Amino acid sequence: MNRVAAATVVFGGxxxxxxxxxxxxxxxGGPGIIAFELAGTAARAERITSAWGPDGRRAARQSMWLDFGYMTSYGVLLGLLIDRRSRRQGRRAWLPVVAAVAVAADAVEGVALLRVLDGREVAVNARRARVAAISKFATIALSLGYAACPWPASGRTCR
Structure with a gap:
């Protein structure tokens, strides 16, 4: 099995x-994790955690801890996809490092959300998590766009 296929299987699992x-x-009784990631304020974060109740908060905490492995799985896959596109275009091999930006933002987000769940500096950590989540999602979107169909640099179209 090639590396991209193996990384895709791990990411899928x-x-x-x-x-x-x-x-x-x-x-x-509450929203999913993405709404929590993007809450941005103490009031919104507290509404979400309150709506979840103990069972939902337990699931959110498990999700946050497992997210450290999840971010590694998508980071590896994203890096491999960027590397494959870069090499096909004869570009420098350092471009897969861009995937690390998404993973780093996700790590900041995860730590901040765990602190929100612990009730520690909820306003600061909710805001920090939102900024990190937006950075993560933007980096992932741009990276996937590049990997799937890079913008034509010299008049060439996607292949």
Missing amino acids: YTAVMMRLDGRMRAA
Whole structure:
């Protein structure tokens, strides 16, 4: 099995686990984890954690801890996809480092959200998590766009 296929299988398995936890949060009466990541204020974060109740908060905490492995799985896959596109275009091999930006932002987000769940500096950590989440999502979107179809640099179209 090639590296991209293996990384895709690992990412897919992690995604299934994370979606189950997200389902538990929703079943507990609140939104999924992405709304929590983007809450941005103490009031919104507290509304979400209150709506979840103990079961939802437990699922969110598990999701946050497992997210450290999840971010590694998508970071590796994203790096491999960027590397493959870069090499096909004869570009420098350092471009996969861009995937590390998404992973780093996700790590900052994860630590901040764990602190929110612990009730520690909720306003600061909710805001920090939102900024990190937006950075993560933007970096992932741009990276996937590049990997799937880079912008034509010399009049060439996507191949």
